[in-house]
Amino acid sequence: MRVTRMPKVFLSPEDRASNVYASSALWNGKTTNEKEQMGRCADYLEIALKRCGCEVINAQYGGMYDRVRDSNAWPADLHIALHTNGFNGLNVCFAVAEHVTGDSFNDIAEMVNGAE
Numbered sequence: 552m553r554v555t556r557m558p559k560v561f562l563s564p565e566d567r568a569s570n571v572y573a574s575s576a577l578w579n580g581k582t583t584n585e586k587e588q589m590g591r592c593a594d595y596l597e598i599a600l601k602r603c604g605c606e607v608i609n610a611q612y613g614g615m616y617d618r619v620r621d622s623n624a625w626p627a628d629l630h631i632a633l634h635t636n637g638f639n640g641l642n643v644c645f646a647v648a649e650h651v652t653g654d655s656f657n658d659i660a661e662m663v664n665g666a667e
Contacts, residue, residue, distance in 0.1 A: 557604040561627035562596060563618045564589035564611060565634045589633040596631070 570585035590611050597609045608625065610618045622630045 557606070558628035559606040559625060560600050560608075561618070561622040561625060561630045562593045562607060562609045563615075563622070563630065563632045564593040564609075565632075566611070566614070570635075585635055589635065592633050596633075 565585045566589075568584045568586040572583050572585070572588070593609050593611065597607045600607045608621070608627070610621060612618075613621075619630075
């Protein structure tokens with residue numbers, strides 16, 4: 552079955568202010584943290600997704616369990632958890648985790664890519 556509407560996207564940015572970034576990573580002249588930066592990423596992503604016609608919830612509240620519950624209850628077509636790791640001076644990498652069932656992921660990707 553093809554998706555006939557733009558997806559409902561639930562954004563869940565990391566909320567740990569205790570995950571402080573390297574002191575050289577300044578934002579507005581001061582050090583920053585994961586909560587602040589992932590919140591900013593979610594705000595920009597929300598604007599872009601809405602411009603493409605997606606419904607979006609930008610959940611900058613509660614904890615992981617609250618957000619998963621709300622995402623499932625909505626229900627979201629895509630749940631995007633925005634997260635980085637603090638830099639330990641040794642490892643630099645990123646990872647993408649996904650859970651996909653059926654063809655809906657490809658259908659959604661095609662719709663977003665084709666949006667103007």
